[in-house]
Amino acid sequence: MGMTGLVYSPDATFAIGIDLGGTKINAGLIDEQGHVLSTCSLPTLAGQGSVPDRIIETIGKLFQQGAGPDVPSIRGIGLASAGQINWEKGSVHFSTDLIPGYTGTPLRQILEERFRMPVFVDNDVNVLTLTEKRLGAAQGLRNFVCLALGTGVGGGIMADGRIVRGSWGGAGEIGHMSVDFGGLPCICGGVGCLEQYASGTGIGVRMRRELESLGRNAEGVDARQAIALWQAGDEAAARVMDETFQALGSGLASIVHMFNPEMIVLGGGVAESGEIFLERVREETLKRAMRSFTENLRIVPAYRGNHSGMIGAGLQLWEYPPREPVFTGEGMH
Numbered sequence: 001m002g003m004t005g006l007v008y009s010p011d012a013t014f015a016i017g018i019d020l021g022g023t024k025i026n027a028g029l030i031d032e033q034g035h036v037l038s039t040c041s042l043p044t045l046a047g048q049g050s051v052p053d054r055i056i057e058t059i060g061k062l063f064q065q066g067a068g069p070d071v072p073s074i075r076g077i078g079l080a081s082a083g084q085i086n087w088e089k090g091s092v093h094f095s096t097d098l099i100p101g102y103t104g105t106p107l108r109q110i111l112e113e114r115f116r117m118p119v120f121v122d123n124d125v126n127v128l129t130l131t132e133k134r135l136g137a138a139q140g141l142r143n144f145v146c147l148a149l150g151t152g153v154g155g156g157i158m159a160d161g162r163i164v165r166g167s168w169g170g171a172g173e174i175g176h177m178s179v180d181f182g183g184l185p186c187i188c189g190g191v192g193c194l195e196q197y198a199s200g201t202g203i204g205v206r207m208r209r210e211l212e213s214l215g216r217n218a219e220g221v222d223a224r225q226a227i228a229l230w231q232a233g234d235e236a237a238a239r240v241m242d243e244t245f246q247a248l249g250s251g252l253a254s255i256v257h258m259f260n261p262e263m264i265v266l267g268g269g270v271a272e273s274g275e276i277f278l279e280r281v282r283e284e285t286l287k288r289a290m291r292s293f294t295e296n297l298r299i300v301p302a303y304r305g306n307h308s309g310m311i312g313a314g315l316q317l318w319e320y321p322p323r324e325p326v327f328t329g330e331g332m333h
């Protein structure tokens with residue numbers, strides 16, 4: 001049975017979850033509880049051909065190996081993609097040259113025509129919000145916000161039980177909320193964006209600048225080392241990280257006042273430095289927000305399982321009402 005043996009059933013126990021980044025495509029068979037039956041990973045080979053073809057290849061490989069062939073039917077395909085995603089259309093609204101030529105790709109349409117099953121496409125942080133809602137600390141909550149502090153800063157906002165999407169799906173770009181109108185310039189054209197202070201990239205840049213100003217060796221120093229130095233009591237690193245905590249506190253206070261969430265979930269490599277990190281973020285947030293908004297607010301670490309992006313991608317098949325796939329004619333044959 002080749003990949004054309006993939007059978008769609010709206011009641012199936014398993015869905016395909018796909019996490020697509022600039023360098024890797026991770027695919028897996030997942031169930032509603034976040035169990036991962038099997039996984040498969042291929043390089044994205046950005047700029048070297050069609051990304052949808054590469055996704056189809058990854059799904060094919062997933063089904064030819066491991067437990068894939070034992071799964072009788074599939075509920076659908078959930079994709080989490082890099083770039084700005086139009087959720088209604090399941091297409092790429094805009095992508096940087098991280099994946100050249102990706103802008104405009106009608107992912108949902110291509111994959112539904114190919115596999116004849118429902119396909120949901122969202123951005124990588126919105127699906128992490130689903131992982132938190134269904135498996136993580138935010139279970140049962142209708143109002144919470146997720147921040148991923150990684151290479152950049154991504155955000156997902158759950159308000160009244162639904163992800164806030166805005167007019168085409170771009171809402172939740174918390175990394176580009178300004179926390180200092182006279183601050184550092186940002187790649188987005190803004191000034192003082194949170195991402196400049198709280199992303200791994202931003203922490204690395206500011207740490208190197210700080211070390212250089214002191215005549216210390218800054219070569220190759222990244223966020224990981226900055227955080228390690230801070231935890232070891234280094235004063236220069238403490239200045240850099242204090243700025244990070246103040247920026248996060250300022251940003252989170254604004255979010256709290258805007259959305260009145262019960263919980264803020266912090267994930268990504270930068271936030272994995274543990275309880276001491278979260279404690280400083282709480283402290284700086286509470287200083288800047290009205291007490292009525294913070295007295296029941298919890299700031300917690302993200303779901304720590306592996307594959308949380310891939311799982312969240314697949315969970316879309318349980319989160320959203322069943323939907324028949326759309327075809328415009330040519331299908332898979």
Ligand SMILES: [Zn+2]
Binds near residue numbers: 175177186187188195
């Ligand atoms: Zn920005």
